[in-house]
Amino acid sequence: METFNFLSIRYNKEEKKLEILDQRKLPDIEEWLLVNDPSDMITYIKQLSVRGAPLIGVGASMSLYNHVLLNESKLTKEDITRISMELRESRPTAVNLMYSIDEMMQVKQAEDKRDLSAENLGRIAMSIIKNEVEMCRKMSEFGASLIQHGESILTHCNTGSVATVGAGTALGVIREAHKQGKNIHVYVDETRPLLQGGRLTTYELEREGIPYTLICDNMAATLMRSGKIQRVLVGADRICRNGDFANKIGTYGVSVLAHHHNVPFHAVAPMSTVDIKCETGEDIPIEERSSSEVQGASGAFGTVRWAPKNSKTFNPAFDVTPMNLVTSLILDIGIIDKNNLDKLK
Numbered sequence: 001m002e003t004f005n006f007l008s009i010r011y012n013k014e015e016k017k018l019e020i021l022d023q024r025k026l027p028d029i030e031e032w033l034l035v036n037d038p039s040d041m042i043t044y045i046k047q048l049s050v051r052g053a054p055l056i057g058v059g060a061s062m063s064l065y066n067h068v069l070l071n072e073s074k075l076t077k078e079d080i081t082r083i084s085m086e087l088r089e090s091r092p093t094a095v096n097l098m099y100s101i102d103e104m105m106q107v108k109q110a111e112d113k114r115d116l117s118a119e120n121l122g123r124i125a126m127s128i129i130k131n132e133v134e135m136c137r138k139m140s141e142f143g144a145s146l147i148q149h150g151e152s153i154l155t156h157c158n159t160g161s162v163a164t165v166g167a168g169t170a171l172g173v174i175r176e177a178h179k180q181g182k183n184i185h186v187y188v189d190e191t192r193p194l195l196q197g198g199r200l201t202t203y204e205l206e207r208e209g210i211p212y213t214l215i216c217d218n219m220a221a222t223l224m225r226s227g228k229i230q231r232v233l234v235g236a237d238r239i240c241r242n243g244d245f246a247n248k249i250g251t252y253g254v255s256v257l258a259h260h261h262n263v264p265f266h267a268v269a270p271m272s273t274v275d276i277k278c279e280t281g282e283d284i285p286i287e288e289r290s291s292s293e294v295q296g297a298s299g300a301f302g303t304v305r306w307a308p309k310n311s312k313t314f315n316p317a318f319d320v321t322p323m324n325l326v327t328s329l330i331l332d333i334g335i336i337d338k339n340n341l342d343k344l345k
């Protein structure tokens with residue numbers, strides 16, 4: 001295990017201290033929360049203090065490792081297995097969580113071959129982190145190679161360093177294109193109901209001076225109709241064998257708009273987001289969240305409600321985009337389109 005300081009998660013090896021940046025409070029308040037044990041991490045994941053498919057996997061893995069490190073003499077294999085399952089079930093859609101916990105628990109090994117010592121769990125957690133950093137770098141480079149000079153790019157939700165332990169997925173591509181001097185402009189969907197775009201993507205772009213315009217989600221259509229958007233880059237939480245994928249609610253609508261206006265539409269994700277057990281998007285479990293998120297809004301300002309307290313709401317956290325509306329998937333293994341989907345297997 002090593003000490004590390006990423007944008008929204010940090011670990012002090014000497015102090016054995018794991019902390020996360022409370023993403024609910026960004027952009028105005030940068031508040032670090034201590035992860036005392038896996039139950040803290042489960043709370044942080046459920047309330048989206050920790051969010052973003054890759055980061056959820058890393059956070060869960062690190063909380064499992066640090067808990068075993070601090071309590072090794074008191075924990076049985078059954079205890080560790082139970083805790084790992086509680087972490088694995090903390091959110092249902094982003095498959096990076098299940099992938100990371102399965103890696104930590106060495107589920108591909110025979111039961112008696114699994115080494116659940118703190119030393120081995122730390123080694124696995126660090127390899128997950130280093131792999132995620134490297135996958136972000138590769139995705140960013142593959143994606144930036146598609147970006148033409150002067151493009152305006154629409155993003156949805158947040159897919160940057162706040163949501164990963166690297167440059168990000170879709171926002172990593174944008175970072176790399178900006179670094180290469182491609183003079184891009186970003187249109188940022190605020191992304192109701194939790195405003196990951198309006199709060200977090202703007203936070204990241206501001207910090208790096210990447211030009212952007214913040215829009216409400218209902219403004220993307222008219223921008224596309226007027227030819228103001230040349231490309232759409234989104235993230236993914238689970239990609240199926242046939243290329244269908246789940247991402248933040250609203251992504252499917254953006255893909256329909258892009259298809260209608262002949263705008264290239266890409267999902268950017270690491271291979272840890274691919275779930276070959278899912279044949280099509282119909283197989284992806286979609287998380288339903290609370291009414292309060294739709295009845296108003298929350299942030300560093302607290303919580304405000306504008307709808308009647310008893311309003312009936314519909315609040316799926318994700319929707320599914322079919323591969324026939326996708327120009328290509330930008331992965332760390334390369335650009336995947338309808339002609340080479342077999343690479344996902």
Ligand SMILES: CSC[C@H]1O[C@H](OP(=O)(O)O)[C@H](O)[C@@H]1O
Pocket residue numbers: 051052053054156157158159160163164168169196234235236237247248249317
């Ligand atoms: C690189 S993050 C991928 C993905 O995760 C986000 O969901 P949430 O904010 O609920 O964790 C969003 O769907 C991003 O596109």
